[in-house]
Amino acid sequence: MAAWTRVTGKKRTRQFGVTMGSGILVCQRVGKSLKKKLKFPVTCGSKEGILHKDRYKRGEPCILSDGQWFTPNDFEKFGGKEKNKKWKISIMYSQVPLLTFIQEGFLSSPSFKIKRLQDQEPECGKKLIRTRSNTKHEKNSVVSTVMPEEDSLVIKRVFRGDTFEVSCFRGQGVLHVSRFATETCGKCIRTQDAWLTPKDFLNQNKAEGHWRLDITSRSYSLGKLIMSRVLEPHMVNCKCPICTEDPLHLLDQKNDDVCFKCKHDGDLVCCEKCPRSFHHHCHKPVLEDDMIGDHWTCCYCKAVTAKRNRSS
Numbered sequence: 001m002a003a004w005t006r007v008t009g010k011k012r013t014r015q016f017g018v019t020m021g022s023g024i025l026v027c028q029r030v031g032k033s034l035k036k037k038l039k040f041p042v043t044c045g046s047k048e049g050i051l052h053k054d055r056y057k058r059g060e061p062c063i064l065s066d067g068q069w070f071t072p073n074d075f076e077k078f079g080g081k082e083k084n085k086k087w088k089i090s091i092m093y094s095q096v097p098l099l100t101f102i103q104e105g106f107l108s109s110p111s112f113k114i115k116r117l118q119d120q121e122p123e124c125g126k127k128l129i130r131t132r133s134n135t136k137h138e139k140n141s142v143v144s145t146v147m148p149e150e151d152s153l154v155i156k157r158v159f160r161g162d163t164f165e166v167s168c169f170r171g172q173g174v175l176h177v178s179r180f181a182t183e184t185c186g187k188c189i190r191t192q193d194a195w196l197t198p199k200d201f202l203n204q205n206k207a208e209g210h211w212r213l214d215i216t217s218r219s220y221s222l223g224k225l226i227m228s229r230v231l232e233p234h235m236v237n238c239k240c241p242i243c244t245e246d247p248l249h250l251l252d253q254k255n256d257d258v259c260f261k262c263k264h265d266g267d268l269v270c271c272e273k274c275p276r277s278f279h280h281h282c283h284k285p286v287l288e289d290d291m292i293g294d295h296w297t298c299c300y301c302k303a304v305t306a307k308r309n310r311s312s
């Protein structure tokens with residue numbers, strides 16, 4: 001646990017900075033060994049299991065324990081740590097939480113992410129309107145209107161994907177459904193240079209508006225998409241990492257979940273300045289661990305800075 005807390009909040013990139021303490025170096029050694037393994041032993045509470053990486057990457061039940069396959073979530077329950085609701089912290093390898101290895105790029109961030117929100121936080125998936133900042137206006141336009149089932153089916157068919165383009169006044173972005181939680185939690189809209197919450201996206205483009213009405217996609221407002229359950233706001237008291245604004249998760253939200261170059265997930269290095277993330281080998285130049293410090297910026301940001309320096 002000590003190693004994990006030391007990493008927290010200190011680092012922006014998911015790679016080790018050379019300035020880290022010795023606890024981290026131990027971790028790095030363990031992490032490197034883990035990276036090469038196809039399967040490795042994990043523990044949660046008193047339970048032991050073997051995590052199979054191929055299954056893990058595919059988002060399948062991947063931990064074999066007592067002759068049964070478990071998802072990380074279920075293994076957390078099996079180990080009696082379900083109260084944590086954070087398997088990345090509850091499940092350990094060499095007494096270091098898996099989160100550390102994920103953050104440091106030794107283990108991919110698995111696709112359980114979305115599933116996890118669904119099966120761990122049943123209240124999350126329900127369509128409920130967050131009341132904290134509801135205005136009268138919002139109540140009238142959203143809560144009191146019931147959308148006919150056929151309409152909502154049509155809309156659902158149009159918005160089948162995990163992402164869709166949104167606009168607000170002149171602003172453009174792409175909304176990622178799995179990142180959406182509420183107006184102020186969950187940076188779900190990727191603009192050209194940042195990840196924003198719906199509220200931030202609105203403020204950036206049209207300060208005097210309402211996010212449910214003024215952010216639209218193919219002429220449907222987000223309010224309409226919520227009514228037809230394309231988007232499902234999390235509850236007021238939702239305990240998921242997005243809504244609790246878990247600092248690690250917040251940091252994670254600032255950058256893309258997939259590599260900017262190849263569009264796949266895995267061990268990604270996050271740029272400090274822009275929302276891009278990269279695999280070591282996809283970045284030009286290819287990244288070595290010792291090139292990545294605490295405030296690493298990507299080749300695109302470096303090029304912009306260089307250009308600015310030349311012209312000034």
Ligand SMILES: [Zn+2]
Binds near residue numbers: 181235239240242
């Ligand atoms: Zn939530």
Ligand SMILES: [Zn+2]
Binds near residue numbers: 261
């Ligand atoms: Zn890549």
Ligand SMILES: [Zn+2]
Binds near residue numbers: 271276297298300302
């Ligand atoms: Zn960058």
